[in-house]
Amino acid sequence: MTHCGHVAIIGRPNGGKSTLLNTILQQHISIVTNKPQTTRKRVLGIFTDDQAQIIFIDTPGLLKPRYMLQRAMMGYVSETLSEVDVVCVVVDASRAVEHGTILDPTFVNVIKNEVAGDKPVVLVLNKMDAVPVKKEILPLIEEARHSGLFVKSVAISALENKEVDDLVDVIRQYIPEGDFIYDQEQLSTLPERFFVAELIREVIYRRYEQEIPYATDVNIIEFKERENGKWQISADITVERETQKPILIGKGGEALKQVGKEARRAIETHLNQKISLELFVKVRKDWRESRAQLKNLGY
Ligand SMILES: Nc1nc2c(ncn2[C@@H]2O[C@H](COP(=O)(O)OP(=O)(O)OP(=O)(O)O)[C@@H](O)[C@H]2O)c(=O)[nH]1
Ligand SMILES: [Mg+2]
Structure with missing residues (x-):
């Protein structure tokens, strides 16, 4: 029996969501720059191996919209959250360590208001390569566990492709059984x-x-x-x-x-x-x- 399902990649701007999608697929499918608010629409990328087909949807970074384009961007996030089986919240771990907290009010509100209570949310602590003292992440993982918002935390570097396989294995556990929707070779549905x-x-x-x-x-x-x-x-x-x-x-x-x-x-x-x-x-x-x-x- 195979597994097939949809996963949203959400988080604050510049956290590395698009980089993560590209690393998972080993393709430059979603554009990446060092400026926040690079992604403006939904970027769909399909991961397939023998056991599972996981359809990832990269989304614009979460922000309080100040103009209509940003409102449209946040609309894409909401739409995505209502459609997926699993949610990945990508956090810049190096910034979180600096600030001493993982819980950013912007994404906490989105999880509380827009993600159904029983939908698994995985915390992705990205940019671990930029955290000089790795053990400083431990209290933040503890904080995440305490919050009750996440089923699991995974520390990775999307840029250096570290622990990204582990993350995919975690996500896999929450993907429902089902037949593949797309061809094994298909990478996206976008034109x-x-x-x-x-x-x-x-x-x-x-x-x-x-x-x-x-x-x-x-x-x-x-x-x-x-x-x-x-x-x-x-x-x-x-x-x-x-x-x-x-x-x-x-x-x-x-x-x-x-x-x-x-x-x-x-x-x-x-x-x-x-x-x-x-x-x-x-x-x-x-x-x-x-x-x-x-x-x-x-x-
Ligand atoms: N050091 C380090 N930098 C990273 C990592 N992942 C992404 N970056 C960098 O962070 C910046 C933003 O990456 P993106 O993937 O565009 O981030 P995003 O979350 O998609 O940003 P928006 O689309 O603006 O919301 C780029 O300069 C990336 O190279 C990582 O694991 N380590
Ligand atoms: Mg992006």
């Missing part, structure tokens, strides 16, 4: 357009500072094979104000050219084929605050 747009966004998050990454979104407008077998991809990079356009484009178009170059390489690796990539910059005024614009952008 290639999604991954391509995300890879472009990842480059923007890495290359620009301050508000630019947050004010930017990427939309694929063309994705087709040309007669010469090469794929033509065109994307709109949306900014929210006219003044952001020259920052994104740079002097003589140099900054945007670099984005295109880096993104093209990442997309070629992802699709395993040569592409041509065309990027356009478009202003959608205050899109982060506009329900209609968010809808246009697929939120």
Whole structure:
């Protein structure tokens, strides 16, 4: 008898949720940057071995929404929590050690209000490689046990792939019996357009500072094979104000050219084929605050 089920990966921004998904799948499926609020939608990744198929859903970091995009992001978390069999809460252990507590009010409230009482919640203490004195984690594990919120705590490093197998083995115990839903080889259900747009966004998050990454979104407008077998991809990079356009484009178009170059390489690796990539910059005024614009952008 096989097991099959869904697992939510939730937690504060920047805790390493997307890194964890990538490490479990050994694929760069969810974009990762050192800036908080990188993930904006649900990123589904499918882990399959002989005994189990575990469908992981990486989610945006938990925060108090201040604008409509963030409200949409938190909506994705709620939607995910209502659908899964198991919840993994990812915590930055190095920060928790510094603060002397694991219990962040933001995720505690989410667990209490949005996770059914009988649904197993696993605490993932991530970034253990960044905790210099490992035993300092012990009182925090004790605190987690005391809270009664978690069925288990696992200390890992997603970045260095330490104890991630153990975590998967823990999760496995809570996955219900059932037939596989997807092919053994299938990694996700999301369309290639999604991954391509995300890879472009990842480059923007890495290359620009301050508000630019947050004010930017990427939309694929063309994705087709040309007669010469090469794929033509065109994307709109949306900014929210006219003044952001020259920052994104740079002097003589140099900054945007670099984005295109880096993104093209990442997309070629992802699709395993040569592409041509065309990027356009478009202003959608205050899109982060506009329900209609968010809808246009697929939120
Ligand atoms: N030292 C260390 N850094 C890590 C580890 N896991 C992730 N990181 C780093 O933490 C940063 C954030 O990682 P992400 O995976 O994007 O975090 P996230 O929780 O998905 O963030 P949001 O999508 O913004 O909510 C990146 O710079 C990662 O390289 C880890 O195990 N150890
Ligand atoms: Mg993420």
